[in-house]
Amino acid sequence: MEGMEEGKVKIAKGRTWRLFAGFFRIGFFTIGGGYAMIPLIQHDIVEKRKWLEDEEFLDLIALAQSLPGVITINTAVIVGYKVNGLKGAVAAALGAGLPSFLIIVLVASYFLNFRDNIYVQRFFTGARAAVVGLVLYAAFSLGKTTLRTKKSWLCFIFGLSLLLVLDVHPAVVIIVSGLLGYFFFKEEGD
Amino acid sequence: MLWELFAAFAKIGLFSFGGGYAVIPLLEREIVDLHGWLSSAQTIDIIALSQMTPGPIAINLATFVGYQTAGILGAVVATLGIVAPSVLFITVGISVFRKAEGGDSLKAVLGGVKPVVIALIASAAFFITTSAGVNIKGIVIAVVVFFLANKNVHPVWLIVFSGLFGIIIY
Numbered sequence: 092m093e094g095m096e097e098g099k100v101k102i103a104k105g106r107t108w109r110l111f112a113g114f115f116r117i118g119f120f121t122i123g124g125g126y127a128m129i130p131l132i133q134h135d136i137v138e139k140r141k142w143l144e145d146e147e148f149l150d151l152i153a154l155a156q157s158l159p160g161v162i163t164i165n166t167a168v169i170v171g172y173k174v175n176g177l178k179g180a181v182a183a184a185l186g187a188g189l190p191s192f193l194i195i196v197l198v199a200s201y202f203l204n205f206r207d208n209i210y211v212q213r214f215f216t217g218a219r220a221a222v223v224g225l226v227l228y229a230a231f232s233l234g235k236t237t238l239r240t241k242k243s244w245l246c247f248i249f250g251l252s253l254l255l256v257l258d259v260h261p262a263v264v265i266i267v268s269g270l271l272g273y274f275f276f277k278e279e280g281d
Numbered sequence: 282m283l284w285e286l287f288a289a290f291a292k293i294g295l296f297s298f299g300g301g302y303a304v305i306p307l308l309e310r311e312i313v314d315l316h317g318w319l320s321s322a323q324t325i326d327i328i329a330l331s332q333m334t335p336g337p338i339a340i341n342l343a344t345f346v347g348y349q350t351a352g353i354l355g356a357v358v359a360t361l362g363i364v365a366p367s368v369l370f371i372t373v374g375i376s377v378f379r380k381a382e383g384g385d386s387l388k389a390v391l392g393g394v395k396p397v398v399i400a401l402i403a404s405a406a407f408f409i410t411t412s413a414g415v416n417i418k419g420i421v422i423a424v425v426v427f428f429l430a431n432k433n434v435h436p437v438w439l440i441v442f443s444g445l446f447g448i449i450i451y
Contacts, residue, residue: 118335118336119335120335121335121336157298157387157391158367158370158371159294159295159296159297159298159366159367159370160294160295160297160364160366160367160370160371161294161297161304161337161339161340161363161364161367162301162337163336163337163340164337164340164363164364164367164368165367165371168367168368168371168372169371172371172372177372180368180371180372181368184364184367184368188336188340188360188364190335190336191334191335191336191337191340191341191344192336192340192344192356192357192360194334194335194336195334195336195340195341195344195345195348195356196344196348196353196356198330198334198345199344199345199348199349199356200348202330203349206326210448213447213448213451214444214445214447214448215322215326215329215444215447216419216447216451217419217422217443217444217445217446217447217448217450217451218326218329218440218443218444218447219322219325219326219329219409219415219419220415220418220419220420220422220423220426220443220447221329221422221423221426221439221440221442221443221444222325222328222329222332222409222440223406223409223410223415223419223420223423223426224422224423224424224425224426224427224430224439224443225302225332225426225427225430225436225439225440226302226305226402226405226406226409227403227406227423227427228426228427228430228431229301229302229402230302230399230402230403230406231427231431232431233398233399233402234399237395237396237398237399238396238399242392243392243395243396244396245396246392246393246396246397246400247396247397247399247400248400249397249400250396250397250400250401251400251403251404253400254306254400254401254404255404255407260310261296261306261307261310261401262292262295262296262307264397264400264401265296265298265394265397266296268393268394268396268397269390269391269393269394270390270393271393272389272390272391272392272393272394273386273389273390273393274389275389275392275393276388276389276392276393277385277386277389
């Protein structure tokens with residue numbers, strides 16, 4: 092949040108197109124999304140163009156991850172907004188989203204024809220199992236850094252039981268946990 | 282149909298925190314349970330596919346579901362739907378968080394949301410295992426993938442090798 096307080100939005104000509112092109116390239120070359128793109132943006136925006144300071148950039152990334160939405164798009168919108176206002180935000184978001192859009196449209200138009208192929212089905216039966224492993228690992232590695240206090244474990248177990256036992260809509264679980272956090276964590280500021 | 286696509290994916294965009302796999306339960310609920318646009322197995326296939334192609338899972342799924350249900354226009358509408366909340370939230374809402382008090386409240390709220398994001402991810406693993414037909418062989422693959430991921434092997438390779446392995450053993 093600190094990054095947004097200090098320093099105004101820096102609007103300059105020629106940046107809109109460069110933001111679009113920069114994020115397009117980043118979107119195109121990041122497989123696995125989200126966190127993989129951070130070093131690339133840092134290289135492009137901070138080191139090469141010098142549009143943002145290092146510390147400013149890290150604050151913006153922290154902000155992008157704590158707001159709702161797709162992290163990649165959040166990052167693009169925040170960096171774009173900071174570098175060139177609303178125009179920059181839209182240009183960066185379009186740039187970041189377009190490669191994935193184009194590739195999926197291409198894949199979708201072919202994949203639908205091959206989906207019934209026996210080898211494709213076997214491939215995806217194996218791949219699905221891999222997704223389970225990857226998802227579990229994501230929960231494990233995030234849990235190591237986040238679940239450090241009794242309170243956070245309580246929130247975790249509470250959320251998990253709402254989701255698995257009571258089958259509550261995930262959006263409702265998010266809202267409830269946010270309210271819970273607001274009263275639970277208010278004094279600590281943690 | 283187009284409006285339904287837009288609304289469903291805007292909802293997904295609005296309530297996804299923490300990105301990546303944390304979005305899966307929300308996607309399942311909206312795409313599979315409420316609208317029946319894809320089956321559970323198909324949804325997980327797209328997630329696997331997303332790991333092998335550039336771009337975030339949520340965007341890939343939005344584009345794919347939109348394309349399958351309403352062609353290229355559907356793909357555009359669904360993708361815009363998932364992006365719209367980010368753009369609105371950040372450009373309009375940023376002034377709210379500028380105040381120091383707003384920042385503290387946001388931190389407190391996130392203190393509650395972050396552990397639940399992990400619960401969302403953990404429940405995603407459970408949903409996939411039960412609904413997408415992962416059997417004993419699959420569980421063995423999942424365990425191996427878990428340990429290799431812990432050794433920093435890139436997800437792309439884990440998906441590709443598991444898929445090729447699947448062709449051999451299934």
